[in-house]
Amino acid sequence: MAKGIISWIDRRFPLTAIIKHELTEYPTPRNxxxxxxxxxxxxxxxxxxxxxxxxxxxxxxxxxxxxxxxxxxxxxxxxxxxxxxxxxxxxxxxxxxxxxxxxxxxxxxxxxxxxxxxxxxxxxxxxxxxxxxxxxxxxxxxxxxxxxxxxxxxxxxxxxxxxxxxxxxxxxxxxxxxxxxxxxxxxxxxxxxxxxxxxxxxxxxxxxxxxxxxxxxxxxxxxxxxxxxxxxxxxxxxxxxxxxxxxxxxxxxxxxxxxxxxxxxPANPLVTPPHIVPEWYFLPFYAILRSIPDLLGGVVAMVMSLLLFAVLPFADRSTIPGGARYRPIYRVTFFLFIADIFVLGYLGAQAPTGYVVPMGQVATFLYFATFFILPIVSKREDKWLRARLPQELLAQFDRTNALAKGQNKGDAP
Ligand code: HEM
Known part of the structure; x- marks a missing residue:
């Protein structure tokens, strides 16, 4: 009966074909x-x-x-x-x-x-x-x-x-x-x-x-x-x-x-809690906001800290695919960046007194610096790696890059 219903639908809508193409038979890398x-x-x-x-x-x-x-x-x-x-x-x-x-x-x-x-x-x-x-x-x-x-x-x-x-x-x-x-x-x-x-x-x-x-x-x-x-x-x-x-x-x-x-x-407009903090998942961005002394500047920095990720496909100028897999400098930068986000998260949860503000400013600087140094560092690392990695591996990278460019021009993937 189920077969009958499915074939009834299939004659009117490509249900089985979509499931096969996008799910069951969808080709996926084995690794x-x-x-x-x-x-x-x-x-x-x-x-x-x-x-x-x-x-x-x-x-x-x-x-x-x-x-x-x-x-x-x-x-x-x-x-x-x-x-x-x-x-x-x-x-x-x-x-x-x-x-x-x-x-x-x-x-x-x-x-x-x-x-x-x-x-x-x-x-x-x-x-x-x-x-x-x-x-x-x-x-x-x-x-x-x-x-x-x-x-x-x-x-x-x-x-x-x-x-x-x-x-x-x-x-x-x-x-x-x-x-x-x-x-x-x-x-x-x-x-x-x-x-x-x-x-x-x-x-x-x-x-x-x-x-x-x-x-x-x-x-x-x-x-x-x-x-x-x-x-x-x-x-x-x-x-x-x-x-x-x-x-x-x-x-x-x-x-x-x-x-x-x-x-x-319950919410009470007449009693301010001693320390207002957002949820933990906003804390790094909240720390960035607080580290700029001017409100408008802080808001701009906070918004930019999220939007800047959009430039990564252009800012990363390396021709070596696989990210941190083959690139030692990128790997170190990645882990430092993640550590910096954890530090910002910790600082965001603290009251903005004593060491918290200057430390937040250093962490904010490092956060943005990562995006700005990436184009230069990735280009140099690329040159350095290309002189050292085995030719067969570089040939594989070049094939992968050529395929990526072909896809961009609309060729069949
Ligand atoms: C509701 C939120 C999201 C859902 C349901 C979702 C779902 C998925 C799924 C099912 C995949 C394929 C499996 C995998 O690679 O893990 C994928 C891949 C991917 N997602 Fe997401 N995603 C979400 C949010 C995001 C966010 C926030 C980003 C980054 C800003 C992102 C970037 C990517 C990228 C780049 C890939 C391709 C990875 C690769 O092939 O190596 N996704 N996503």
């Missing part, structure tokens, strides 16, 4: 490591966030006088409401961990290089959209940190020359964060994940056009590819199992790890 599991995991977390979010919204009240209490009702009175809430709040942090690892993998292996520039840029749009959605979602519990965090961040837009004040008013829907802000943040927080899902489709169409890179950095021949199913469905399934063990441990045993304790107090 992908577990670092290539994180794209699939990101998709899984997105679906889980959407599902738990929809069920939470059935009980949540986006009204400043009821929001906090409705969350207490969800936690205490709704059947498995606590589970829905903890899956969603832990899921938000898990999403950022998965996405940051996914991005770090891309950086390490230089997967942003041609022909994957569009893939990289659509990924960046995804990151910014997820950040926006997470920021708006954080207001919804209407706790102390939700309220004051939203106040601080929306205030930043006031630094925009000429129209700053109007933009802040437009964002908040009122002169201060209040009921109007909560209602519009709820509407947008509900909308954004669906936009993200649409953007993921574009991300994947782009991936399937240029195909996955692999840890060797060298374009493999057709005979070295294997069908996605059963090889990578099982590998992704195993990765998902490991992920779920860790994720569920947090959900069931330490669900408040990623929730700021002060946010368990």
């Amino acid at each position: 992908l490591s577990y670092w290539w599991n994180f794209g699939f995991l990101a998709g899984f977390v997105l679906v889980l966030q959407i599902l738990t979010g929809i069920f939470l919204a059935m009980h949540y009240k986006p009204d400043a006088s009821m929001a906090f209490d409705s969350l207490q009702t969800i936690m205490r009175d709704v059947n498995y409401g606590w589970l829905l809430r903890y899956l969603h709040s832990t899921g938000a942090s898990a999403f950022f961990i998965v996405i940051y690892v996914h991005m770090a993998r891309t950086l390490y292996y230089g997967s942003y290089r041609a022909p994957r520039e569009l893939l990289w840029w659509t990924g960046q749009v995804l990151l910014l959209s997820i950040m926006a959605s997470a920021f708006m979602g954080y207001l919804l519990p209407w706790g102390q940190m939700s309220y004051w965090g939203a106040g601080v961040i929306t205030n930043l837009f006031g630094a925009t020359p000429f129209i700053g004040e109007a933009v802040v008013l437009w964002l908040r829907g009122d002169f201060a964060v209040g009921d109007a802000t909560l209602t519009r943040f709820f509407a947008l927080h509900y909308l954004f994940p669906f936009l993200v899902a649409g953007m993921v489709v574009i991300h994947l169409v782009s991936l399937h056009t240029v195909k996955s890179s692999n840890p060797s950095g060298i374009n493999l021949e057709d005979k070295d590819n294997i069908p996605f199913h059963p090889y990578y469905t099982s590998k992704d399934g195993f990765g998902l199992g490991v992920y779920l063990i860790i994720f569920c441990w947090f959900v069931f045993f330490a669900p408040n790890t990623f929730i700021e304790a002060v946010n368990n107090n």
Whole structure:
């Protein structure tokens, strides 16, 4: 009967052909490591966030006088409401961990290089959209940190020359964060994940056009590819199992790890918390913001710290594929950059007194310096490596680069 239904559909819509072409028989390099599991995991977390979010919204009240209490009702009175809430709040942090690892993998292996520039840029749009959605979602519990965090961040837009004040008013829907802000943040927080899902489709169409890179950095021949199913469905399934063990441990045993304790107090416009901090995943960017003494300068630096990733496909002038795999200087730069982000994250969580501000300024300088030295360093490293690496390997690199250029001109991948 199932066969009959499928062939009925196939005569009207190429369902089997699409599944075969894009999933089961989709040609995949045979040497992908577990670092290539994180794209699939990101998709899984997105679906889980959407599902738990929809069920939470059935009980949540986006009204400043009821929001906090409705969350207490969800936690205490709704059947498995606590589970829905903890899956969603832990899921938000898990999403950022998965996405940051996914991005770090891309950086390490230089997967942003041609022909994957569009893939990289659509990924960046995804990151910014997820950040926006997470920021708006954080207001919804209407706790102390939700309220004051939203106040601080929306205030930043006031630094925009000429129209700053109007933009802040437009964002908040009122002169201060209040009921109007909560209602519009709820509407947008509900909308954004669906936009993200649409953007993921574009991300994947782009991936399937240029195909996955692999840890060797060298374009493999057709005979070295294997069908996605059963090889990578099982590998992704195993990765998902490991992920779920860790994720569920947090959900069931330490669900408040990623929730700021002060946010368990209802929002109070008359009592400012002693130390306002954003969620952990924004901390490095918050530290960059604070390290510039001028507000407008800080906002520009913070925005640039995210947008600058877009220039990587051009800034990296090396002709050696595989990123850090073959490039020692790039490898050291990569690990220093990651360490710098951790330092910024730590500083972002501290009160801006004593050593925190000057240290943040040094870390911010190093962060931006990495982007600016990359064109020079990558060019020099390329020359140095080309004089030392074996000719057969260089020939493989040149073949891979030629193929990437061909793809850019629209040749068949
Ligand atoms: C909802 C968020 C995202 C989802 C669901 C997603 C999904 C995926 C999937 C399934 C893959 C193929 C498997 C893999 O290589 O891991 C992939 C590859 C890739 N993604 Fe994402 N992604 C997301 C966000 C991002 C972000 C934020 C970036 C970077 C800014 C990014 C950049 C890339 C790149 C460059 C590749 C190709 C990697 C390669 O072939 O080496 N993605 N993505």
